[in-house]
Amino acid sequence: MKRSFLISLALLSLASALLYWTVPGKRTDIPVLYWITQDDENKRATVAAFHQWLADEHLPPVELRIDNTNGEATKKLVQGLSGVGSDIMDLYGYEADLFPATGMILDVTEDAKRLGFPPAATYPALKPDFIINGRQYGFPRNAGVALNWINRGTFAKYHVPEPPMHWTLDEFEALGKKFVAAANPPGIRERVYFVNLVPREQLRRGLGLANYNETDTRCTLDDPRNVQILERVRRWTLEDRLMPSREEGEAMSADISGDGSMFSHFTSGRFAMVYVGQWALIILRPRGTFQLRAVEPAMDGFVNTDLGGGSVGVYARTQHRKESVRFLQFLASAPFNNLIVRIADGLPPVPKYAETEEFLRPSDHPNEWGTAAAFAEAARDTGITMSKSPFVLHSIFYRVEKELTEAMISGRMTAAQTAKAMGDRLNQEIALRIDRDPALRKLYDERVRVQQLIDARRAAGKPVPAAWINDPFHLAYYRAKGWLEPEARP
Amino acid sequence: MSGLGHRGSPRRRLLSGIGFLLPNILGFAAFTLVPLVMSFGIAFTDWDTLRHNIFRNEPLRFVGFENFLWLFHHPDFMHYLANTFFLMLGLPFAIAGSLGAALMLTRVSHRPVARRGAFILATLLLTGSGLLLRMGGMSQVGVWFIFGVLAAISLVTGVVTGGSVYRTLFYLPNFTAGVATFVLWKKLYNPSGPINAALAPVLDRIAGWVRSAPGVFSWGLPLTCGVLATALMVWQLWRLRQHWGDASAGSVAVVTGLVMLALPVGLQLYWMGLPALTAVGGPLGVVLVGAVLILKRPRRWGPVCARDAGLSAEIALALGLVPLLSLLAAGVMWGARLPSLAAVGLAPPNWLGDYDWAKPAIMIMGLWAAIGSNNMILYLAGLSSIPPELYEAADMDGASPLQRFWHITWPQLAPVTFFIGVMGVIYGLQGGFEMARVMTKGGPAGATTTLSYFIYIEGFETGRLGYASAAAWVLFALVFILSLLNFRFGNRSAND
Numbered sequence: 001m002k003r004s005f006l007i008s009l010a011l012l013s014l015a016s017a018l019l020y021w022t023v024p025g026k027r028t029d030i031p032v033l034y035w036i037t038q039d040d041e042n043k044r045a046t047v048a049a050f051h052q053w054l055a056d057e058h059l060p061p062v063e064l065r066i067d068n069t070n071g072e073a074t075k076k077l078v079q080g081l082s083g084v085g086s087d088i089m090d091l092y093g094y095e096a097d098l099f100p101a102t103g104m105i106l107d108v109t110e111d112a113k114r115l116g117f118p119p120a121a122t123y124p125a126l127k128p129d130f131i132i133n134g135r136q137y138g139f140p141r142n143a144g145v146a147l148n149w150i151n152r153g154t155f156a157k158y159h160v161p162e163p164p165m166h167w168t169l170d171e172f173e174a175l176g177k178k179f180v181a182a183a184n185p186p187g188i189r190e191r192v193y194f195v196n197l198v199p200r201e202q203l204r205r206g207l208g209l210a211n212y213n214e215t216d217t218r219c220t221l222d223d224p225r226n227v228q229i230l231e232r233v234r235r236w237t238l239e240d241r242l243m244p245s246r247e248e249g250e251a252m253s254a255d256i257s258g259d260g261s262m263f264s265h266f267t268s269g270r271f272a273m274v275y276v277g278q279w280a281l282i283i284l285r286p287r288g289t290f291q292l293r294a295v296e297p298a299m300d301g302f303v304n305t306d307l308g309g310g311s312v313g314v315y316a317r318t319q320h321r322k323e324s325v326r327f328l329q330f331l332a333s334a335p336f337n338n339l340i341v342r343i344a345d346g347l348p349p350v351p352k353y354a355e356t357e358e359f360l361r362p363s364d365h366p367n368e369w370g371t372a373a374a375f376a377e378a379a380r381d382t383g384i385t386m387s388k389s390p391f392v393l394h395s396i397f398y399r400v401e402k403e404l405t406e407a408m409i410s411g412r413m414t415a416a417q418t419a420k421a422m423g424d425r426l427n428q429e430i431a432l433r434i435d436r437d438p439a440l441r442k443l444y445d446e447r448v449r450v451q452q453l454i455d456a457r458r459a460a461g462k463p464v465p466a467a468w469i470n471d472p473f474h475l476a477y478y479r480a481k482g483w484l485e486p487e488a489r490p
Numbered sequence: 491m492s493g494l495g496h497r498g499s500p501r502r503r504l505l506s507g508i509g510f511l512l513p514n515i516l517g518f519a520a521f522t523l524v525p526l527v528m529s530f531g532i533a534f535t536d537w538d539t540l541r542h543n544i545f546r547n548e549p550l551r552f553v554g555f556e557n558f559l560w561l562f563h564h565p566d567f568m569h570y571l572a573n574t575f576f577l578m579l580g581l582p583f584a585i586a587g588s589l590g591a592a593l594m595l596t597r598v599s600h601r602p603v604a605r606r607g608a609f610i611l612a613t614l615l616l617t618g619s620g621l622l623l624r625m626g627g628m629s630q631v632g633v634w635f636i637f638g639v640l641a642a643i644s645l646v647t648g649v650v651t652g653g654s655v656y657r658t659l660f661y662l663p664n665f666t667a668g669v670a671t672f673v674l675w676k677k678l679y680n681p682s683g684p685i686n687a688a689l690a691p692v693l694d695r696i697a698g699w700v701r702s703a704p705g706v707f708s709w710g711l712p713l714t715c716g717v718l719a720t721a722l723m724v725w726q727l728w729r730l731r732q733h734w735g736d737a738s739a740g741s742v743a744v745v746t747g748l749v750m751l752a753l754p755v756g757l758q759l760y761w762m763g764l765p766a767l768t769a770v771g772g773p774l775g776v777v778l779v780g781a782v783l784i785l786k787r788p789r790r791w792g793p794v795c796a797r798d799a800g801l802s803a804e805i806a807l808a809l810g811l812v813p814l815l816s817l818l819a820a821g822v823m824w825g826a827r828l829p830s831l832a833a834v835g836l837a838p839p840n841w842l843g844d845y846d847w848a849k850p851a852i853m854i855m856g857l858w859a860a861i862g863s864n865n866m867i868l869y870l871a872g873l874s875s876i877p878p879e880l881y882e883a884a885d886m887d888g889a890s891p892l893q894r895f896w897h898i899t900w901p902q903l904a905p906v907t908f909f910i911g912v913m914g915v916i917y918g919l920q921g922g923f924e925m926a927r928v929m930t931k932g933g934p935a936g937a938t939t940t941l942s943y944f945i946y947i948e949g950f951e952t953g954r955l956g957y958a959s960a961a962a963w964v965l966f967a968l969v970f971i972l973s974l975l976n977f978r979f980g981n982r983s984a985n986d
Contacts, residue, residue, distance in 0.1 A: 005510075074950045081543045103545025190682075246934055247681065247843015316545055393540075395951050407935035410845040425565060432560070436536045436551075 031320045032063045033327070034086035035312075036076060039068035042282065042343045046336070050327060053335050062323040064088075073098075073395070080104040085315040087324045091138060093386065094394030096129045096311055100137040101390070105313040109136040111325045117332035122349045123307070128385045128472045130311045139328045140309035142346035144277035145378040147305065148195065149371075152291035154269045158182040163273075165295045165374070169203070169232060172298030176242035179272055194242040195273040196249070196262055199297055200405070201386065202306055203229045206299035210473040211397065214454050214464075215447035216389035219430065221401070222423025230408060230415035237409055245409055263287065278375040281344035281368065294371040296378065302477060307383025309349065347379050354379070385472045391430040391444060400425045458483070532959040533557055539953035557960035567961070569936055570944045573849065577940065578918035580853035582810050584860030585910055589903070591660050591861045592869030593895075657870075660862040672928040675855045679841035686838035693836040700832035707828045715821030722815060723751050726807075731784050739800035744784055746801055748777040750808035751815070758819035805975075842930055848937040852925060865910045872906035873899070912976045919969050941965050 037043050047064045054061055067086045070079060073095055079085045081104060091099060099105045112118045117139045119127050130138040148163070155162045160179045163172070176194040183192035201211065207225040212218060220226075236242045244252060252265055263283045266274045267290060274280070275297060284290060296305060312331060314324040330336050337348035341359045348354055354376040361369045388394045401422060408418040434444040450468050457464050463485045469475045478484050498506070534557070535550045542548055561567050663671060678685050700707045730747045733739035739747075752773030759772065841851035880898045889897070922940030926932045932939035932947075939947075941961065949958030 002506075077539070077953070078950060081539055081545075083544055098540070102540050102543055104543070245843070247840045250843055393952060399947070399951075403933065403936050406933060407845070410935055412845060412935065428565075436538065436553075437541060 028063060030061050030063055031323050032065060033088060033318075033320055033323055034065050034067040035088040035090075035327070036067045036070050036086045037090045038071065039066045042345055045339060045343065049335050049339050050330050053330050053333060054326070056335075059326060060323075062320070062326070064327070077102070077104075080315060083317055085317065087315055087318040087320055088327055089313050089315060090141065091130075091311045091313050093308065094388060094398070096138070096313075097132065097388050097390070098393060098395070099313065100132050100135075104316050105137045106316045106318070106321065106325075107135050107137060108139075108314060108325055108328060112136050112139070112328070115325065115329040117329050121332045122309075123347075123351055123379055123383070125307050125379070125383050125385060125472070125476075126309050126311075126349075128388075129309055130313075138311040138313035139331045140311045140349040141331055142279070142340055142349055143307065143309045143379050143383075144279060144346040145305050145307050145375050145383045146199065146275055146277050146297075147294040147374060147378060148273040148275050148297055149266065149280055150273050150293040150295060151266055151269065151271075152293060154183075154192075154272045155179075157269065160272075162293065163295050163298075166303065167295070167298045169206075169298050169300045173232075173236065173240065173242070176236070177240055180240065180242060183272070190270060191241070191244075191248075192270050193244055193272070195275060196265075196271050197243055197275055198233065198236065199275060199306055200229060200233060200401075202297055202304055203232070203299065205304045205384070205473050205477075206301045208302060208477060210471050210477075211387040212389045212471055213451060214469045214471055214474040214478075215451040216387070216470050217391065217430070217444060217447045217451055219389075219392070219397075219423050219426035221426065222420050224419075226419040226422070227415045230405065230418055233405070234408055234415060246406055277346055278344065278372070279346045281365075281371075285344070285365065289365075289367050291367050292371055294374040296382070302480060303382050304384050304473070304476070305378040305382045307379055307385050309346070347375060351376075351380070384476050387471050387473050389430070391433050391440060392426055393429075396429055397426060400429075529959040529962060532955050533963050535956045537955040537959075539955060542955075553956065557957050558964065560957065561960055561964060566936060566939075567944070570939045570941055573936075573938065574919060574922065574940045574942075576849055577852060577856070577922060578915065579813055579816070580856050580860075581911070581914045581918055582813060583853075583857050584863075584914065585865065585907065586810075587857055587861040588863055588865035588910070589869050589907075591866045592873055593899075595657050595660060595866075596870055596873045660866060663859045663862040664864060668924050669928055671859065672855075672925055676842065676929050679851055681838070681840050681843065685841070689838040693838060697832040697836040700828055700836075704829035704832075707832075708826055711825030711828065712822045713825075715818045715825060719815055719818035719822065722811065722818070726751055726811065727780060727784075730780075731787065733800055734784050735787060737795040737799075739804070740795050740797040741785055742798045743800035743804045745777070745781055747804040747807070748780045748784075750804065750812055751780075752777045754812055754815040754819050757816065758823055842938075843934055845934050845937045848930060848934060852922075852929075852938055855925075865914075868906050868910060869903065872903045876902045908976070912973060915972050915976060916969050919965060919972070 043066055050064050070076060076089055081102060119131055122140050123143050126140050126143055130136060150162055160182050163175055179194045204226055209223050209225040213220055237245050262274055265271045267287050318324050331349055337350050337353040340348040341353055360372050404418045404421050407413050408415060434441045454464050454468055463483055465485045534552060536553050537550055542550055677683055730744050734744050756770055756773040839847040841847050884894045884898055920942055923942040923946060926938050926940060926943040930938045932943050945958050945961045948954050
């Protein structure tokens with residue numbers, strides 16, 4: 001028995017050693033970098049382009065490998081904080097704030113200046129996604145603005161006019177009602193919707209309301225303007241049925257497996273419009289030739305669109321710091337930007353590549369002409385990144401806002417109660433976090449003091465220095481309204 | 491191995507033994523013991539992964555019971571705790587389902603004719619159900635496909651294999667990967683999926699019946715449910731009074747029995763939209779009056795008993811009584827609304843998307859899984875260990891099948907039922923994570939978020955490890971207390 005035990009032990013040890021020696025990094029002399037992203041044709045093309053770029057630039061070769069199994073935010077966070085994160089990571093939405101805050105993303109400010117990928121190389125409005133407290137923590141892989149994609153064939157089928165580029169909420173409602181009435185005669189089995197969703201944050205912003213105040217120290221969703229938007233959303237979902245409720249949406253997704261369900265319903269005509277970024281073309285192109293347009297989401301007041309890139313950061317404990325930073329440099333290069341233009345994965349991170357003929361009027365896809373210009377214009381003129389507060393995790397914000405909106409749609413709360421609950425819950429979160437984190441408390445107290453100064457100036461009708469405002473929406477709104485001090489204007 | 495114990499000095503043998511045990515001990519220490527002790531410590535700190543990690547390395551702060559106190563101020567904690575308890579209401583049905591499956595699969599009856607008869611009966615039942623659905627409006631193809639095939643399989647495999655195929659099929663849910671099961675049920679629950687496709691025409695026909703005779707449903711259904719609920723409650727009051735009178739129930743048991751009666755009524759009143767004070771206060775008043783009326787009654791027979799005497803019987807009865815009364819109360823509540831609902835057509839439920847249906851949908855899935863679970867295997871083992879002489883004696887006395895079950899099978903299975911009950915409560919409190927993550931993401935509006943999913947969110951999405959650990963220890967305390975109560979009161983009936 002002892003012998004068999006020892007033999008098993010020896011065999012297992014041998015197998016472990018073999019496994020260790022066959023790890024890619026051990027078999028090759030060049031550094032192996034792991035990049036957490038999706039494993040698809042476009043990312044593989046990016047990897048190939050990076051290898052080629054290194055060779056063209058006479059830089060030392062590296063082997064870039066895609067790690068598509070650890071893309072979930074929780075996995076990235078837990079692995080990163082445990083010291084075993086991948087070298088390079090895609091950072092989406094709130095990750096771009098959260099991960100650098102933990103310290104797990106490398107500060108590349110100096111590298112960016114030296115290697116030529118500073119914030120000035122990309123869209124100014126994208127900066128909040130990778131610049132935190134004046135330090136740079138990555139570089140955008142692309143810029144994404146969400147607009148309403150229109151399937152022109154669907155509108156033509158039901159003889160309903162297409163929406164204009166700019167439209168108000170009342171116009172949206174009137175046209176939506178007309179569309180669903182035409183598309184859903186009595187006895188229809190599968191309901192046809194006007195749009196898949198409406199962006200609540202952008203609708204609120206249209207009325208001058210952000211998730212937080214100017215200094216991100218207080219959640220302002222308990223404002224009556226949020227009640228107005230929530231009431232509209234409830235009416236459009238339950239009464240007018242212009243868009244599916246959560247359960248209807250999930251049921252539609254369950255009809256078709258995979259992430260492409262929204263696009264399947266769009267191409268088949270069950271959604272007349274879908275609210276999504278320009279990257280939709282990656283999925284739409286292989287499905288056929290559709291006559292497409294892109295228009296702004298309907299909005300009252302201040303026209304704005306949702307801008308957010310997928311930025312890329314370097315893991316602070318990477319063993320290949322220099323090589324990983326090179327990848328960020330590659331993102332600002334011509335080969336990479338041209339690749340983004342070719343595959344239509346959103347807007348290229350360097351704006352000048354969005355002005356090329358190949359981007360604006362791709363010769364193989366005349367059915368898309370006009371859409372790229374709409375996205376580029378939105379990124380330049382109306383795009384604003386999401387409002388995030390350093391005092392509340394955006395994942396909490398997202399969960400609270402979503403759950404309470406669902407509760408309202410299911411009839412458990414009125415719009416007014418929902419708005420109040422959102423404000424109360426998120427301000428309670430702020431209180432909790434600053435109570436526990438002395439450094440955050442200090443920052444909070446400082447910002448509250450600034451907020452009081454802003455409020456006082458606004459009450460007196462005086463302009464405010466741009467440097468006082470932290471929230472990207474408020475900054476854009478103040479600028480548009482002429483409420484900033486003259487020297488702060490661009 | 492047998493020779494090993496006889497060779498070498500005791501010290502050498504001890505070392506050999508430890509050597510063999512060491513991998514397991516190390517694994518237990520590394521992956522269970524140390525994290526357990528650490529999590530207890532973490533529960534009293536402000537550990538936040540954003541600040542306390544290998545990059546920022548800020549010092550941890552001892553916060554005493556702050557995490558625990560904050561937990562009870564969290565607006566959602568009580569909601570998620572209530573969700574967890576609500577989902578556990580399915581436990582009695584799950585126990586009954588696994589027992590029913592075991593009874594069907596075992597040879598309780600020693601008469602082969604009766605077994606064959608059972609298969610034929612099952613076939614007839616399935617065929618009859620199919621015909622009923624057809625009459626209700628379900629498409630002929632669907633009926634044939636589902637019930638025709640099922641009936642044929644039931645008959646053929648039952649006669650040919652003597653039931654061994656059924657044992658395998660019934661156990662299928664237990665060795666199917668949980669995630670695969672959840673994905674399958676998600677597809678089944680799809681509003682345009684197979685369940686609703688079967689229900690829709692049936693509900694259309696029912697709606698037609700309701701529209702043609704609205705009065706029968708608007709007052710008939712609530713009245714029937716109301717009468718049945720009242721009869722059940724009167725029976726329970728009478729029972730408690732009798733048991734108090736003959737000293738087989740103590741004061742704690744009487745009050746528990748009354749509370750269990752009031753609980754479903756209170757919950758229904760609350761869901762009907764009455765203020766919490768009225769919903770709780772009304773039934774509580776009835777409990778108090780009932781308690782006074784019963785407890786003031788002098789005991790004419792028997793000695794004075796312990797205060798908790800009969801408590802285990804009340805808890806066991808409550809497992810069945812509470813869900814049944816809840817269903818009847820729902821009948822009272824919804825019956826009156828049925829005609830107005832039928833006027834616009836009865837739509838099948840949106841199982842996972844509707845706030846009110848999401849939890850029952852999960853419970854139905856849990857019931858399916860429980861029928862073919864380890865519990866069924868335990869009951870099968872328990873049934874096989876019942877001495878056959880008992881049944882023979884019962885046969886000679888001319889006992890009916892129901893009497894045989896009630897006076898032999900059920901009491902003999904009491905230890906198994908007790909074990910299943912204890913484990914069911916433990917798993918029920920700890921469960922719900924995979925299901926919530928795969929099927930609903932805890933929605934809609936938090937309707938299916940259980941404590942375990944909440945702990946995951948707080949720990950790994952929000953990063954508040956101190957708070958998540960506190961929640962985990964509160965969950966442990968709940969499990970511990972309920973298990974203690976189970977052992978304190980349930981064990982008695984199992985061993986009596």
